[in-house]
Amino acid sequence: MTTPKSYLKEPKQNRSKASLERLLSAASELLIEKGYKDFTLQEVSKRAKVSIGSIYNRFKSKEDLIRLIQQRALESLEVESAMVITRIRRKQLKLRLLVPEVIAEYGNLLNKYKGILRPLMEVSAVDEVVLAYGKTHAAQNIADFIQLLLECKDEISQPAPERAVDHIFKVVYAALARYLGLGIMDNVSGEGDWEELLDDLSQITLHYLLGHPDNLKE
Amino acid sequence: MTTPKSYLKEPKQNRSKASLERLLSAASELLIEKGYKDFTLQEVSKRAKVSIGSIYNRFKSKEDLIRLIQQRALESLEVESAMVITRIRRKQLKLRLLVPEVIAEYGNLLNKYKGILRPLMEVSAVDEVVLAYGKTHAAQNIADFIQLLLECKDEISQPAPERAVDHIFKVVYAALARYLGLGIMDNVSGEGDWEELLDDLSQITLHYLLGHPDNLKE
Amino acid sequence: MTTPKSYLKEPKQNRSKASLERLLSAASELLIEKGYKDFTLQEVSKRAKVSIGSIYNRFKSKEDLIRLIQQRALESLEVESAMVITRIRRKQLKLRLLVPEVIAEYGNLLNKYKGILRPLMEVSAVDEVVLAYGKTHAAQNIADFIQLLLECKDEISQPAPERAVDHIFKVVYAALARYLGLGIMDNVSGEGDWEELLDDLSQITLHYLLGHPDNLKE
Amino acid sequence: MTTPKSYLKEPKQNRSKASLERLLSAASELLIEKGYKDFTLQEVSKRAKVSIGSIYNRFKSKEDLIRLIQQRALESLEVESAMVITRIRRKQLKLRLLVPEVIAEYGNLLNKYKGILRPLMEVSAVDEVVLAYGKTHAAQNIADFIQLLLECKDEISQPAPERAVDHIFKVVYAALARYLGLGIMDNVSGEGDWEELLDDLSQITLHYLLGHPDNLKE
DNA sequence: GATGAATGAGGCTTCATTCAT
DNA sequence: AATGAATGAAGCCTCATTCAT
Numbered sequence: 001m002t003t004p005k006s007y008l009k010e011p012k013q014n015r016s017k018a019s020l021e022r023l024l025s026a027a028s029e030l031l032i033e034k035g036y037k038d039f040t041l042q043e044v045s046k047r048a049k050v051s052i053g054s055i056y057n058r059f060k061s062k063e064d065l066i067r068l069i070q071q072r073a074l075e076s077l078e079v080e081s082a083m084v085i086t087r088i089r090r091k092q093l094k095l096r097l098l099v100p101e102v103i104a105e106y107g108n109l110l111n112k113y114k115g116i117l118r119p120l121m122e123v124s125a126v127d128e129v130v131l132a133y134g135k136t137h138a139a140q141n142i143a144d145f146i147q148l149l150l151e152c153k154d155e156i157s158q159p160a161p162e163r164a165v166d167h168i169f170k171v172v173y174a175a176l177a178r179y180l181g182l183g184i185m186d187n188v189s190g191e192g193d194w195e196e197l198l199d200d201l202s203q204i205t206l207h208y209l210l211g212h213p214d215n216l217k218e
Numbered sequence: 219m220t221t222p223k224s225y226l227k228e229p230k231q232n233r234s235k236a237s238l239e240r241l242l243s244a245a246s247e248l249l250i251e252k253g254y255k256d257f258t259l260q261e262v263s264k265r266a267k268v269s270i271g272s273i274y275n276r277f278k279s280k281e282d283l284i285r286l287i288q289q290r291a292l293e294s295l296e297v298e299s300a301m302v303i304t305r306i307r308r309k310q311l312k313l314r315l316l317v318p319e320v321i322a323e324y325g326n327l328l329n330k331y332k333g334i335l336r337p338l339m340e341v342s343a344v345d346e347v348v349l350a351y352g353k354t355h356a357a358q359n360i361a362d363f364i365q366l367l368l369e370c371k372d373e374i375s376q377p378a379p380e381r382a383v384d385h386i387f388k389v390v391y392a393a394l395a396r397y398l399g400l401g402i403m404d405n406v407s408g409e410g411d412w413e414e415l416l417d418d419l420s421q422i423t424l425h426y427l428l429g430h431p432d433n434l435k436e
Numbered sequence: 437m438t439t440p441k442s443y444l445k446e447p448k449q450n451r452s453k454a455s456l457e458r459l460l461s462a463a464s465e466l467l468i469e470k471g472y473k474d475f476t477l478q479e480v481s482k483r484a485k486v487s488i489g490s491i492y493n494r495f496k497s498k499e500d501l502i503r504l505i506q507q508r509a510l511e512s513l514e515v516e517s518a519m520v521i522t523r524i525r526r527k528q529l530k531l532r533l534l535v536p537e538v539i540a541e542y543g544n545l546l547n548k549y550k551g552i553l554r555p556l557m558e559v560s561a562v563d564e565v566v567l568a569y570g571k572t573h574a575a576q577n578i579a580d581f582i583q584l585l586l587e588c589k590d591e592i593s594q595p596a597p598e599r600a601v602d603h604i605f606k607v608v609y610a611a612l613a614r615y616l617g618l619g620i621m622d623n624v625s626g627e628g629d630w631e632e633l634l635d636d637l638s639q640i641t642l643h644y645l646l647g648h649p650d651n652l653k654e
Numbered sequence: 655m656t657t658p659k660s661y662l663k664e665p666k667q668n669r670s671k672a673s674l675e676r677l678l679s680a681a682s683e684l685l686i687e688k689g690y691k692d693f694t695l696q697e698v699s700k701r702a703k704v705s706i707g708s709i710y711n712r713f714k715s716k717e718d719l720i721r722l723i724q725q726r727a728l729e730s731l732e733v734e735s736a737m738v739i740t741r742i743r744r745k746q747l748k749l750r751l752l753v754p755e756v757i758a759e760y761g762n763l764l765n766k767y768k769g770i771l772r773p774l775m776e777v778s779a780v781d782e783v784v785l786a787y788g789k790t791h792a793a794q795n796i797a798d799f800i801q802l803l804l805e806c807k808d809e810i811s812q813p814a815p816e817r818a819v820d821h822i823f824k825v826v827y828a829a830l831a832r833y834l835g836l837g838i839m840d841n842v843s844g845e846g847d848w849e850e851l852l853d854d855l856s857q858i859t860l861h862y863l864l865g866h867p868d869n870l871k872e
Numbered sequence: 873g874a875t876g877a878a879t880g881a882g883g884c885t886t887c888a889t890t891c892a893t
Numbered sequence: 894a895a896t897g898a899a900t901g902a903a904g905c906c907t908c909a910t911t912c913a914t
Contacts, residue, residue, distance in 0.1 A: 016894080037255070037344060040887060051896045052889085062888065096434060125253055125340065167418045174396035175389045200385045204426045206434050211425040216314060234877055258904065269879045274906065276877095452873085471779060473691070476908060487875045488910085498909065532870060561689055561776065603854045610832035611825045636821045640862045642870050647861040652750060670898055694883065705900045710885065712898090879911075890900075 007064040007071070023048045023055065028069055032115045036122035041065075063127055070123070070130055073116045074137045080109060081141055085148050095152040095209065100202040106145055107176050107198050114180040121182060142173060157212045168208050172201050225282040225289070227275065238276065240266045246287050250333045254340035259283075284341055288348050291334045292355045298327060299359055303366050313370040313427065318420040324363055325394045325416050332398040360391060375430045386426050390419050443500040443507070459484045459491065464505050468551040472558035477501075502559055506566055509552045510573045516545060517577055521584050531591040531645065534584075536638040542581055543612050543634050550616045557618060578609060593648045604644050608637050661718040661725070663711065674712065676702045682723050686769045690776035695719075720777055724784050727770045728791045734763060735795055739802050749806040749863065754856040760799055761830045761852050768834040796827060811866045822862050826855050 008020075026048035031039050041062055045052045059065045084105045093101060110117070124131040149165050158164035179197055244266035249257050259280055263270045277283040302323045311319060328335070342349040367383050376382035397415055444456075462484035467475050477498055481488045495501045520541045529537060546553070560567040585601050594600035615633055680702035685693050695716055699706045713719040738759045747755060764771070778785040803819050812818035833851055 019895095035343060041889090042887070045897085052898095053891085053896050054894080056889070057894065122340070122343070126255055167415075168422060171389060171393045171419070171422060174392040177396065178392035197385075201389070203429075203431065203434065204386060204389060204422060207425045207429040208422045210434065211421075211429070213421065216421065216424050216428065237877085259906090260904075270906080271879050271908080272877070274908095280905070455874095473780065477910090478908070481876085488877090489875050489912085490873080492910070493873065558776070558779070562691060603851075604858060607825060607829045607855070607858060610828040613832065614828035633821075637825070639865075639867065639870065640822060640825060640858060643861045643865040644858045646870065647857075647865070649857065652857065652860050652864065673898085695885090696883075706885085707887085707900050708898070710887095716884070875914085877911105877913090879909105881908100883907080884905090886904080887902100888900105890898105892898090893896080 007060075007068040008058055019048070019050050019054065020058065023050045023058070023065075024069060024072065026050075027065055028073070028116060031066070031069060031119045036066075036119045036126075039066075039119070063129075066120075066123055066127070067129055067133070069116075070120050070133060073113065073120070074133070077109065077113050078137070078141065080112075081144060084109060085144055089148060089151070093152075095149075095155040096206060098149065098152055099205050099209070100198070102145055102149060103172055103176075103201050103205065104198050106172075107194075110176050110180055110182070111194075114182060117182055142169060145169060156209045158209060159213065161209075164209060168205050172205060175201055225277060225286040227277070237266070237268050237272065241268050241273065241276070242287065242290070244268075245283055246291075246334060249284070249287060249337045254284075254337045254344075257284075257337070281345055281347075284338075284345070285347055285351075287334070288338050288341070288351060291331065291338070292351070295327065295331050296355070296359065298330075299362060302327060303362055307366060307369070311370075313367075313373040314424060316367065316370055317423050317427070318416070320363055320367060321390060321394075321419050321423065322416050324390075325412075325419075328394050328398055329412075336399060360387060363387060374427045376427060377431065379427075382427060386423050390423060393419055443496075443504040444494055455484070455486050455490065456494065459486045459494070459501075460505060460508065462486075463501055464509070464552060467502070467505065467555045472502075472555045472562075475555070499563055499565075502556075502563070503565055503569070505552075506556050506559070506569060509549065509556070510569070513545065513549050514573070514577065516548075517580060520545060521580055525584060525587070529588075531585075531588040532642060534588055535641050535645070536634070538581055538585060539608055539612075539637050539641065540634050542608075543630075546612050546616055546618070547630075550618060553618055578605060581605060592645045594645060595649065597645075600645060604641050608641060611637055661713060661722040663713070673702070673704050673708065677704050677709065677712070678723065678726070680704075681719055682727075682770060685720070685723060685773045690720075690773045690780075693720075693773070717781055717783075720774075720781070721783055721787075723770070724774050724777070724787060727767065727774070728787070731763065731767050732791070732795065734766075735798060738763060739798055743802060743805070747806075749803075749809040750860060752803065752806055753859050753863070754852070756799060756803060757826060757830075757855050757859065758852050760826075761848075761855075764830050764834055765848075772835060796823060799823060810863045812863060813867065815863075818863060822859050826859060829855055
């Protein structure tokens, strides 16, 4: 799919594997803890016990380090997504049960990754590459879930089921992301209850998918 | 409502009105153009043709300048909201027409202000005061629109109309904000079509409000 | 004696007398409260309710304002000194009673003025003129007290009474000033007790003045 | 005794020793030459031929640099004090010879360090840590000399020899410090003659220590 | 004369990046 | 390859002084 560019300067040496791993862990942690604005290489160097020089031996720039972090995080998210989707698919659920299941699982996935996703969003404001990759990834990720929902296409009453599923799922995604503080405007977030939100979104989705424009007339 | 603190050391002379206006315009523009991360007072000073010192004669800090910009923007948004709401209310629409109207108008409002709202979101990550004021403002703003929708309470079939309206509107808000890039995760945004989104959201909302949990059984 | 240069630009107007007085009071207070390092004209202007422009109409510079403050303070100190000296002189005391009296009164005088003397010391480090005037004044002031002590010259056993009084009094002065924190090295100060210090200094002085080098032999 | 905090981010490489030494020398010199008020890091950077950044690699702040300078200076003073005291103690002098010796040596010590002590006093007005360390150090330093004098306790006629030595030595200290311009009020200083001052202080001290309150009666 | 807005040099500090060892 | 010291541009902020009104 996306053939992720290698942001690593050199192929991996034997023992340096460990130090690279320390580097990436420390960097991820710091990104999560401090946010992008307060993420500095000096601190990464200190926590990872890897010299600044070594960081620059591996990465052309701070940007590149972050890009690799993003890549790893999103790849990991992708793997978990696939597992979740497979697990759900096996249950062969009817739409009425599938929708809550999908929403809950997707929500939990985002919830699990919100720590790293949030700073990456900040980076997106500044790094085109991170922005693009994030977009691509999210689109793909969403598409997978949409496809899963479409396996119950026959139960959907909307005239254009593909289109309907696509749209409602993006709305669901927006609501979840906003709740998790993955948006900036997410001032408002934090008030409600997570379980309640998942429930409401399921209801909204089902009402929509099981509805038909004609029902709205008069 | 919120009694906005004065971040301004009010100038007592007159000629300075103009330069203050230049200052605020330049600052707003630059905030919109560059985003918070690249918003520097030196650049504001240059564009506004106002010395650094002058900025500090009026504002205690960079933070305070931004706070005033926020205040002005949100107050202006509030005024426009009030006008929009009044205009809609006068039409005495039925729910089926009210919902699209409200969503379209609210969407257009956010759309109009997205330029300044976006950097303010970034600031929220760093300035408690901006965060708090933004939250308060948004909550109030949303509440006004919810109240407007609730004037058709009788037409809503959901068992708890207030709760239903509250939840669906926040979902609508999330979807709009995400489309407008007011979220950080809004990588995905930009793909669809604005008018189509408004339309979909109206449909989703109506299907939900005119539905009833019992319909989902079986 | 010293013919103090006029640091005031213009002779005093009618109503502006008041504002000049406000200016000087505010400046003195702030100098005392904040110390020289944090003494700014903007703050003086604010507290005195006198515009920055007005300050510069009267004084060529910040330095000049401070110089006038010094002048006034030291003149006032001079007047009080004279009164104190006269009062003591009238008592016609013997040396054994005169010395404690002089030391106590002189100490109290310094104590009363320490608030303004301290920041003036800081200024001395930076303004030659303040340094010179301060020196001259102090020398004169000390000389007056020395002269008072010399009225009991006959009771002094030291071979060169003038010289002895001069030296011991400067030592007394140093000890008092240090105790009052008028020195920078006065880290050490603050430990003892003021009354005890006055007492000790009197004893030391008397032992010295009533002594004779020959006593120290063997 | 005092376990001096390390204000230094210890360099781990070797070539930096030299530049650190250059840095500290330049900083000390400039502090002495300019006084605290005009001591700027830019100038230190220029004179030491060390970049601003390097200074901040080693010190958290300007304050910390000065604290290290203080520490070094006072430690050096302490070492010299110890040597001086030992040297004097070995002579096993009688009080009449001990006092002049102690005063002369102590005076010379202060004289040698007055250059750096003066600006450190200014700093004390602003940095609590420098103030505290300076106080502690001075107290200890004085205590050592007092102890030396007390080895002739038997020759002292004052009823409370410890108390008497303590008080007179602090007076001596004040006089020396003032002469050396280590006080701010030390406008007056510079007039007399250093050797003469030492002599006078010795006489004053001896007259006091060899005296008795009863001698002053009548 | 008075007012106070405007100026701008200069201080401290941060941090991505380079480079000698 | 690794290390970490060195660099310096750039940001924020202060405050004495000037100057238009």
